Amino acid sequence: MLLGVHCSIAGGLINAFGEMREKEIDTFQIFTKNQRQWKEKTIDEVTEGESFKAALKNTIAFSHCSYLFNLASMDEEIRKKSILGLGAELLRCHDLGLQFTVLHPGAHKDTKEGISMIAEGLNIVLNNSEYMKVKALLEITAGAGSSVGGKFEHLRDIMNMVDSNRIGICFDTCHAFAAGYDIRTQSGFEDTLAKLDKIIGLKKLHVFHLNDSKGELGSHLDRHENIGEGKIGLEPFRVIMNKFKHIPKVIETPKEFDKKNLEVLRGLAS
Numbered sequence: 001m002l003l004g005v006h007c008s009i010a011g012g013l014i015n016a017f018g019e020m021r022e023k024e025i026d027t028f029q030i031f032t033k034n035q036r037q038w039k040e041k042t043i044d045e046v047t048e049g050e051s052f053k054a055a056l057k058n059t060i061a062f063s064h065c066s067y068l069f070n071l072a073s074m075d076e077e078i079r080k081k082s083i084l085g086l087g088a089e090l091l092r093c094h095d096l097g098l099q100f101t102v103l104h105p106g107a108h109k110d111t112k113e114g115i116s117m118i119a120e121g122l123n124i125v126l127n128n129s130e131y132m133k134v135k136a137l138l139e140i141t142a143g144a145g146s147s148v149g150g151k152f153e154h155l156r157d158i159m160n161m162v163d164s165n166r167i168g169i170c171f172d173t174c175h176a177f178a179a180g181y182d183i184r185t186q187s188g189f190e191d192t193l194a195k196l197d198k199i200i201g202l203k204k205l206h207v208f209h210l211n212d213s214k215g216e217l218g219s220h221l222d223r224h225e226n227i228g229e230g231k232i233g234l235e236p237f238r239v240i241m242n243k244f245k246h247i248p249k250v251i252e253t254p255k256e257f258d259k260k261n262l263e264v265l266r267g268l269a270s
Contacts, residue, residue, distance in 0.1 A: 001241070002060060002248045003265055004028040005258050013048060013096065017055045023258060027060050027248040029102070029207075032092040035066045038081055040088045043095035053097040060248050062100035062137075062207060065089050071121035072106035072114035072148060079121070082106075086136070087125045093134040100206055102137045102170045105149040105158060114148045119161035126164040137206055139170040142178035142215075142222040150179040150220070152199040159200065169200060172209035172252075173240075174225070177232050180218040189236040208240055208249040210265065226253050227261045234268065241269040 004025035007016035009032075016030050033041040043049045066089070069082040089101050106121075108114025122136060138158060143150020148158075159167050176183060176192065183189040196202060212230030215221025228234045240249060253261045 001245060001266065001269060002027045003262065004250050006250060006252055013052055014055060023262060027250065029062055029064055029250045032063045032089065032096065036068065038068060038085065041092065043092050049095040056097045060099055062098050062102060062248065063089060063093050065101055065103045069103065070106045072108035072117040074108065083121045083124055087129065090125065090129050090132055090134050094132045098134065100135045100137050102139050102207060104141060105138050107146045107148060109146045111148055115154060115157045116161065118148060119158045122162045122167065126162065126166055135166045135168050135206065137168045137170040139172055140175050140179065142175045142220050144220040144222060152196055156200050168204045168206040170207040170209060171205055172211060173232060173236060174211035174213040175222060177213045177217055178215050178219055178221050182217055183236040184233050186235045186239055189239050205247065208244065208247060210237060210240065210249050210251050211253055224253055226257050227264045237265060238268040241265055
């Protein structure tokens with residue numbers, strides 16, 4: 001099913017596999033470092049890197065970038081740290097054998113200028129890591145405030161300015177709904193997918209974040225809810241579980257309900 005969770009790395013990156021076995025999942029997302037600190041971490045290729053790769057085997061797994069990153073920041077120091085941090089994240093993914101890293105695009109009071117700055121930052125990082133296969137996936141956002149990425153067109157415009165094929169998208173159901181895409185019904189979700197395909201191309205979709213929403217349609221509220229217990233309902237998740245079995249799907253719902261949410265999603269698969 002390529003269904004999984006965001007795994008904890010408490011006590012070491014290798015511990016993600018313990019949670020993977022315990023929850024009987026076949027894909028996962030991790031933070032490769034403390035996501036709330038700028039301090040970087042390097043991977044010891046001989047010990048940590050090789051043991052992680054050995055455990056990974058044929059599993060598709062990926063990381064999520066630090067929440068601190070903002071490639072469109074008007075603060076030059078934060079923008080510089082974000083570019084360097086993204087480069088370090090790609091290197092850790094490369095050393096661990098992870099295929100993707102998911103990135104919140106950034107925020108800027110001028111969307112057009114923000115898009116250009118994000119694309120410029122991505123070009124710097126991707127062009128300086130051409131030996132890697134790791135892809136950077138732009139996550140659709142809830143579109144709150146000055147956040148860039150609440151419209152498919154934002155992601156398309158960024159990608160069109162990036163001179164690399166190591167770029168794609170992550171579709172977060174809660175974020176898309178909060179941004180104004182009505183995915184509550186099968187027809188509504190399929191219409192949204194058709195828009196995504198026309199604007200960006202479904203071939204660029206590499207990861208799903210499966211989350212119900214506490215907020216209403218178009219509320220721009222990034223608050224995740226258990227599957228089927230929020231304002232979205234079950235229908236889009238049913239489509240995803242059956243139509244996109246080849247794409248990794250990870251839940252970011254409250255951790256204490258991981259098993260419950262996994263059971264609900266497994267039950268939707270035909």
